[in-house]
Each structure stands twice: as C-alpha cells, then as structure tokens.
Amino acid sequence: MSMTITEKILARASGRDHVKPGDNIWVNADILMTHDVCGPGTIGVFKREFGQDAKVWSKEGVVIIPDHYIFTKDVKAHRNIDILREFVKEQDLPYYYDPGTANYKGVCHIALPQEGHVRPGEVIFGTDSHTCTHGALGAFATGIGNTDAGFVMGTGKLLIKVPETLRFTLNGKLPKGVVAKDIILCAIGDIGVDGATYCAMEFDGDGIAHLTVEDRMTICNMAIEAGGKNGIIAADEVTMAYVRKRTNKPFTPLASDPGSAVKEARTYDLSKMVPCVAEPNLPDKYAVAADRADVKLTRAYIGSCTGGKISDFIMAAQIMNGRKVSIDTFLVPATQEVAEGLMSEHIDGKSLVEIFADAGCLDIAPPSCAACLGGPLDTFGRAQTDEVVISTTNRNFIGRMGSKQAQIYLASPYTCAASAVTGYITDPCQFL
Amino acid sequence: MSEASPVIEGKVYVVDDNIDTDQIIPAQYLNLVPTIPEEYRKLGSYAMIGLPSDFPAFVAEGSLQSDYVIVVAGRNFGCGSSREHAPIALGAAGIKAVVAESYARIFFRNCVATGEIYPVESTTRLCDVLHTGDEVSLDIGSGTMTVQKSGDIHTMKPVGDVGPVVAAGGIFPYARKAGMIKAL
Numbered sequence: 001m002s003m004t005i006t007e008k009i010l011a012r013a014s015g016r017d018h019v020k021p022g023d024n025i026w027v028n029a030d031i032l033m034t035h036d037v038c039g040p041g042t043i044g045v046f047k048r049e050f051g052q053d054a055k056v057w058s059k060e061g062v063v064i065i066p067d068h069y070i071f072t073k074d075v076k077a078h079r080n081i082d083i084l085r086e087f088v089k090e091q092d093l094p095y096y097y098d099p100g101t102a103n104y105k106g107v108c109h110i111a112l113p114q115e116g117h118v119r120p121g122e123v124i125f126g127t128d129s130h131t132c133t134h135g136a137l138g139a140f141a142t143g144i145g146n147t148d149a150g151f152v153m154g155t156g157k158l159l160i161k162v163p164e165t166l167r168f169t170l171n172g173k174l175p176k177g178v179v180a181k182d183i184i185l186c187a188i189g190d191i192g193v194d195g196a197t198y199c200a201m202e203f204d205g206d207g208i209a210h211l212t213v214e215d216r217m218t219i220c221n222m223a224i225e226a227g228g229k230n231g232i233i234a235a236d237e238v239t240m241a242y243v244r245k246r247t248n249k250p251f252t253p254l255a256s257d258p259g260s261a262v263k264e265a266r267t268y269d270l271s272k273m274v275p276c277v278a279e280p281n282l283p284d285k286y287a288v289a290a291d292r293a294d295v296k297l298t299r300a301y302i303g304s305c306t307g308g309k310i311s312d313f314i315m316a317a318q319i320m321n322g323r324k325v326s327i328d329t330f331l332v333p334a335t336q337e338v339a340e341g342l343m344s345e346h347i348d349g350k351s352l353v354e355i356f357a358d359a360g361c362l363d364i365a366p367p368s369c370a371a372c373l374g375g376p377l378d379t380f381g382r383a384q385t386d387e388v389v390i391s392t393t394n395r396n397f398i399g400r401m402g403s404k405q406a407q408i409y410l411a412s413p414y415t416c417a418a419s420a421v422t423g424y425i426t427d428p429c430q431f432l
Numbered sequence: 433m434s435e436a437s438p439v440i441e442g443k444v445y446v447v448d449d450n451i452d453t454d455q456i457i458p459a460q461y462l463n464l465v466p467t468i469p470e471e472y473r474k475l476g477s478y479a480m481i482g483l484p485s486d487f488p489a490f491v492a493e494g495s496l497q498s499d500y501v502i503v504v505a506g507r508n509f510g511c512g513s514s515r516e517h518a519p520i521a522l523g524a525a526g527i528k529a530v531v532a533e534s535y536a537r538i539f540f541r542n543c544v545a546t547g548e549i550y551p552v553e554s555t556t557r558l559c560d561v562l563h564t565g566d567e568v569s570l571d572i573g574s575g576t577m578t579v580q581k582s583g584d585i586h587t588m589k590p591v592g593d594v595g596p597v598v599a600a601g602g603i604f605p606y607a608r609k610a611g612m613i614k615a616l
Contacts, residue, residue, distance in 0.1 A: 022593075024593055026612070037462045037463075037515070038514070038515065038516070040465045040467075041465050041466045041467050041516065041517075044465060044466070044467025044468070045467060048467060049604050050613075068462070069462075069463060074463055076463035076464065076465075077463045080463060080465065083465070127514060128513070128514055129512065129513045129514040129538060131514075143513075143514035143538055144514060144538070144541070145514055145515075145516035145519075145538065145541065145542035145545055145546070146466065146467075146516040147516060147542065147545040147546045147602065147603060147604075148541065148542075148545050148603060151545075151603055151604065151607065154613065155607075155612070155613055157612070159597075159603065159606075159607075161593060193450055193508060193511060194450075194507060194508040194511065194534060194536070197508070197534065197535075197536065197537055198537050224512075224538075227508065227511060227536055227537060229537055282450060373454070373459040373513070374454070374458060374459045374460055375459050375460060375462075376460055376463065377460065395452075395454070395512060397452040397454045397455065397512060398454070398455060398482070398483075398484055399454055399455065399458055399482045400452075400454050402460075404482065404484060404485065
C-alpha cells in the first residue's frame with residue numbers, strides 16, 4: 001500500500017512496514033534539539049522522572065543550541081544558560097554551542113542543518129514550534145513541549161499520531177522579486193491559521209527544483225503557522241549537495257510513493273505569484289503588497305529562523321544597494337555563519353555589511369532570535385510601543401514582538417527592504 | 433488529571449478564536465523555568481497577561497491565582513509556539529480545564545503530556561453564548577457542562593485517542609503503566 005514521505009519516515013522509525021493516518025505509534029528519535037528557553041525545563045522533567053543520576057538516551061542524539069535570550073542583562077536568562085552548561089558537562093554531550101565562545105552558533109533552526117544535524121529520512125523532535133523547518137531537507141521534524149522532550153531525552157522514543165497529509169504541488173518558476181516567503185504566506189492565507197491542524201504539509205512539484213535549501217526552509221518553517229504538525233519536501237540533488245557538505249553520517253532518504261493518498265491536494269502556479277504581506281494580527285491575513293501601499297511603517301526588521309539566513313540578507317542588500325532606508329531598520333543574522341557571510345558576500349564590490357551601513361540601517365546585531373518573539377525588555381529591536389513593523393519573521397500575533405500596541409506585517413526580505421526604503425509597504429519589483 | 437473524571441465547578445473566563453501562546457504567556461516571562469516550584473507559581477501570576485488590554489484581569493494584581501477555573505474559547509486555542517509554559521501558566525493559576533471549539537496541536541498535546549489541564553472540545557461555539565464570570569459545572573465523565581444560572585446543558589466531544597494517556601495522568605504515568613519505562 002502506498003505511503004506519503006511522512007508516513008514512510010514514521011513507519012521506518014517505528015519499526016513497521018506500514019502506517020496510516022490516525023495510527024498512534026512509538027517512534028524512535030534521531031535528534032532531540034533544545035535551547036535556552038525550554039532546555040532547563042526539559043532537563044527538570046528528565047531529572048524528576050528518570051532520577052538525578054539518569055543519563056540521556058544518546059549523547060550524539062541530544063543537540064543543545066542556546067539562541068533565544070543571549071544578549072540581555074536578564075539574570076534568569078543567564079541562569080538558564082548556566083543550567084544548560086552544567087547539564088552538558090554532567091552528561092558529556094558533544095553537541096552544545098555555548099554563548100560567549102567561538103562555538104556559539106545562534107538560531108537553532110538554522111544552526112541545526114548548518115552543523116549537519118539534519119539528515120533526510122530522519123526523525124527530529126525539538127522544543128520549539130519552528131522545528132518543522134527541518135522538513136525542508138526531507139526529515140520528519142516537529143515541535144514538542146518540555147514534558148515530551150524530557151521523555152525523549154530519557155528513552156529516545158515518543159508516542160505520536162501519524163498525521164494526514166495536505167499536499168501542495170508547486171509548479172513553474174517564481175517571477176523576479178517573488179520568493180519562498182511569498183509562497184508560504186499565500187498558502188497559509190488560502191488554508192488559514194488552523195487549516196493544517198494535525199496535518200503534514202507536503203510540498204512537491206517541478207517548482208521545487210528551482211528552490212534552494214534555504215528557500216525550502218522558509219516554506220517548511222511556517223507550516224506551524226497553519227497549524228501543521230510538520231512541513232516536508234523530499235530530498236533531491238540540491239538537498240544532497242547541502243547535507244553532504246555538512247555531515248559524513250549515513251542516512252537513507254525517503255519520498256512519497258506515486259499516487260499516495262492525501263487528505264487534500266492543491267496546485268500552485270508559481271509564475272502567477274506576487275509579493276505579499278500578512279497583515280496584523282495573524283499570519284493568514286494575506287494581502288498583495290502593491291495593494292497596501294498606503295500603510296505607513298515606522299520600523300523594518302530582518303532576522304529570525306524564517307528570514308535571517310544569508311540568502312535573506314542577500315535579497316535585502318540587492319534592494320538597499322545604493323539606496324537609503326527611511327525608517328529604523330534592524331538586522332539580526334540567524335547564525336554566526338550568516339554573520340560571517342555578511343562580510344564575505346559582495347554585490348558590486350561592496351560587502352553586505354557595507355551596503356547596509358551605507359543604506360543607514362542600524363548596526364547589525366549579533367546572531368540570536370532577538371525581537372522575533374519580543375523577549376526580555378532590553379532585547380534588540382523589541383517593539384516597545386505602537387510601532388508599525390514590517391518583518392521577515394514568522395508571527396504577527398498581538399504582542400509577538402513585544403508591545404501589544406505594535407502592528408506587525410510579515411513579508412519577504414525583498415518586500416521588507418523595499419518598504420524600509422520608502423517607509424510604506426512596497427512591492428519590491430520596482431527596485432529589481 | 434490523575435482523578436479519572438472530576439466535576440469542575442466555578443467561573444468561566446471567555447475568549448474567542450486563535451488565542452496564541454504569546455497571549456497566554458508572553459515571551460518575556462519565558463525566563464521562568466516551570467520545574468522550579470517558585471517559578472511555576474510565578475508563571476501562574478502572568479497567565480493570559482498578553483490578551484488585549486480591554487479584556488478583564490485574568491489574575492488580580494498581586495495575586496498568584498485566578499478567580500476563574502475554566503477558560504472558554506473559540507477555534508484554534510493555543511496556536512503558535514510549543515512553549516509548555518502556556519498550559520503550565522494556566523494550570524498554575526488554578527485553571528482546571530479549557531473548553532474550546534478546537535485546539536492547536538502542540539498546546540493540546542502539552543495539556544495531555546503534563547496533565548496540567550483538561551483540553552475539552554465543545555460541540556458548539558460556546559464563546560458566543562457564555563460570558564466571563566458565568567458559573568458552570570463541567571462533568572468530565574459525562575462530557576457535559578451545565579450553566580448554573582440558566583440550567584442550559586452543553587455537550588462536549590469525547591476525549592478520543594488521548595483518553596488512555598489522560599486517564600493515566602500524562603505521558604510518564606501512561607508509559608510506566610504500558611511498561612515502556614521503569615517505575616521510579
């Protein structure tokens with residue numbers, strides 16, 4: 001009987017020949033990822049339930065990437081990182097990326113694949129809803145809470161329900177100025193913020209071949225914004241080239257069987273897509289960017305697991321090169337690798353750092369989640385009052401970036417950068 | 433949730449659709465670690481503090497506990513982040529159950545895994561019918577909620593697949609009962 005990629009991965013991880021949507025199965029995890037916000041609570045659950053002297057199920061399986069509250073004076077935030085350090089030492093864990101050292105990476109969802117921990121066909125659980133990002137490389141990846149994570153930490157297993165699949169077939173090529181963020185905002189706009197609840201969002205079609213791994217990460221990252229359990233794109237040569245550069249570990253990719261049954265199938269012609277925004281206060285409030293040209297902005301923000309990758313900054317720089325921003329523009333690279341890329345990548349002989357400085361952006365912050373989720377009051381870029389923000393991040397709920405009075409528009413790096421230049425929501429095509 | 437089918441009595445607090453975890457517990461309070469007892473209680477004091485300012489106070493200023501025992505909501509309650517701090521903040525504030533039209537997956541799962549609160553699904557949209565402060569009696573066993581003043585009885589959906597996990601008291605007791613992990 002034919003299965004989808006999600007069903008095939010879960011079948012293999014549960015030692016079965018076949019699973020179907022609705023089956024409740026124990027699956028073996030390949031990776032458990034946690035960070036500074038949920039790591040200490042996960043460790044607390046693990047010790048409470050398995051004992052003070054318990055050992056994690058696999059040293060190589062637990063990856064700890066502090067990224068949320070790093071550059072803050074908040075005392076408890078620092079205490080939480082100390083809890084992680086002590087645990088890593090006690091358990092002798094090889095994959096810990098410590099703030100304040102050369103080994104610090106930044107945003108977990110970008111660091112995890114960059115460091116070779118995401119491999120096609122594997123099962124990844126993470127204590128963060130945007131763990132669904134890793135489906136971009138053909139893995140099953142989903143966000144879980146501290147209690148489930150404590151369980152995985154001790155056993156390497158978790159009881160989960162096999163999700164139904166919504167299949168999004170992406171055909172053709174995107175027009176200039178239209179990018180992965182526009183695809184996913186359009187899809188979420190179509191199905192709504194609970195349109196994929198409990199479901200896998202699978203993306204296939206001939207359009208995938210034209211998308212980079214980072215583009216695919218942007219798409220899968222926001223599956224949770226439609227309520228999806230996971231987002232997933234089968235691995236191809238593009239994926240393989242990315243993964244093989246970053247790990248020597250063996251893995252076996254899987255793909256959906258032809259004709260495998262899904263709950264719902266949708267087809268998109270990418271050539272018809274346009275630059276868009278999600279209006280406040282939900283990610284499904286889709287609007288064509290050109291139709292919102294009267295919205296006056298006070299701030300632009302480029303960063304996070306969704307929009308803080310090197311490709312995102314290259315897009316922003318293409319727009320800002322030789323132009324000036326007219327509103328406060330905050331730039332937060334997701335990881336150290338991205339931060340280094342801002343210096344090594346050049347357009348017209350100028351580094352991205354130079355382009356952004358010449359454009360009048362604020363000084364680039366060090367890598368972290370920063371103001372994507374508001375955070376402690378002293379967080380870089382945190383909305384403190386009634387700012388009107390255009391952002392490459394993933395959520396625009398009330399209060400998401402700090403102040404409840406702030407209005408957040410989600411958009412692609414192109415649209416954010418073009419809007420930063422004009423001070424109004426702007427279709428970027430006029431600048432490209 | 434170790435008590436198999438309690439009857440929960442008290443006041444409801446009513447919200448509408450898409451109440452996300454940033455509204456249930458804003459990110460600035462995620463520096464609190466739920467497994468540290470003092471910080472668990474503190475999380476309760478901040479429950480629902482991210483709701484728009486025109487909502488009534490969920491926890492009175494200076495208090496750690498809410499006067500309400502049940503949250504009544506519309507669709508997609510608990511959407512957004514996987515922060516377990518969300519059901520924990522509600523549980524720590526004294527909430528015993530949420531009655532919503534539907535839930536976001538991770539929030540629902542975290543309610544079940546932690547055993548903090550019952551995530552109950554209503555068969556009708558009760559957030560348009562009930563008002564904050566209404567006294568109700570929610571019978572988990574029979575799946576009915578009675579409104580004290582009017583005597584109206586509303587039916588809930590069956591607990592479904594998570595029933596055995598809920599009945600056991602969360603993922604750890606369930607796994608011990610099933611022999612998946614050893615007793616402490």
